[in-house]
Amino acid sequence: MGKYGYYVIDADGHGGDPERWADRLPAQFKPKWEERQRRIKSHFANLVGVGVKETKGTARVDATQRAGMSEPKARLEDMDLEGIDEVVCFPGGAGEEWAGLDRDFAIALCRTMNDARAGFMRYDPKRLKSIAKLPMIDPDAAAAELRRCVTEHGMVGMVTPQHVRERNLDHPSFDVVWQTAQDLDVTVCVHGGGQAIDQVPVGVDRWKTRLEMHAFTHPVGQMMAVMAFTVGGILHRYPRLRVGFMEANVGWLPFWLDRLDEHWELTPEQAPIIDRRPSEYFLSGRCFIGTDPDEKELPHVVDRLGEGVVVYASDYYHWDCSFPDTVKIVAERGDLSASAKKAIFETNPRRLYKL
Secondary structure (H helix, E strand, C coil), X not given: CCCCCCCCEEEEEECCCCCCHHHHCCHHHHHHHHHHHHHHHHHCCCXXXXXXXXXXXXXXXXXXXXXXXXXXXXXXXXHHHHCCCEEXXXXXXXXXXXXXXXXXXXXXXXXXXXXXXXXXXXCCCCCEEECEECCCCCHHHHHHHHHHHHHHHCCCEEEECCCECCECCCCHHHHHHHHHHHHHCCEEEEECCCCCCCCCCCCHHHCCCHHHHHHHHHHHHHHHHHHHHHCCXXXXXXXXXXXXXXXXXXXXXXXXXXXXXHHHHHCHHHCCCCCCCHHHHHCCCCEEEEECCCCCCHHHHHHHHCCCCEEECCCCCCCCCXXXXXXXXXXXXXCCCHHHHHHHHHHHHHHHHCC
């Protein structure tokens, strides 16, 4: 039992990439890595913690420097401070899935990252879990890497961007990835990716500041992903697949499911793969959404969609997280029942990741 009276599973924490993990890349890819680092620095020059080192607001300018992001002992200490019993760690995201549109580099980059992360998790595998980063530019290679990460490293799932360049997630080429995740009984997590280098932009190219880009792309990207998994038929064709939609807030979800249902009822023949309302797929017990601790709309979402949908996410240690108070904020909320808090902290993350 955690320090605030709940057993807490962090369904979306970041970190787990050891310092200088990329030194393990095969020698032929080192020049590509160095060029990639230069591009990332330029691309994210207006992101807090990367290029922005001071702000008049509350953002954390040390977001890339916290020891617990790269050192497992320090991570466990921060988990104890915050009141977290277990964490599912997400890898960094800057378009490794396509890595400069070079298939071989993407495969090597993801493999090297996953191997390094596995070493981090072995420090305390009961408390530290990871999901796999996959070379989605080549779905067959992505499926093979997912299988390797699960069978060799014990990873509990995979992460994908909200779309993969010109393809939505319901594109038939990705069926091999969803089939593999279902066969392995591991989780698919959709998490950002709309701002990554070499991504095909969906709206972000209309904005200039990272404030605008970040505020826009996460929820809009997840709306795209929810539509792909429901209306696009992924959840229909893979009836045992579990999916988490992370780091995009929760307040939009009831509205979006209502809108998708309305449009399906108007023209169901335009979604020939599915045979029921999109919301019924999402609310079948296989889909979950991550919440920030202080979201005002959280009680409404729980009331509308039930206690079995939302999972707690610390977002450690990103520039917009509430460390070290994320567990405390949820535990002390007066607008959530004790049963809802237990579901958010423990029951739902266990179901999502089958822990």
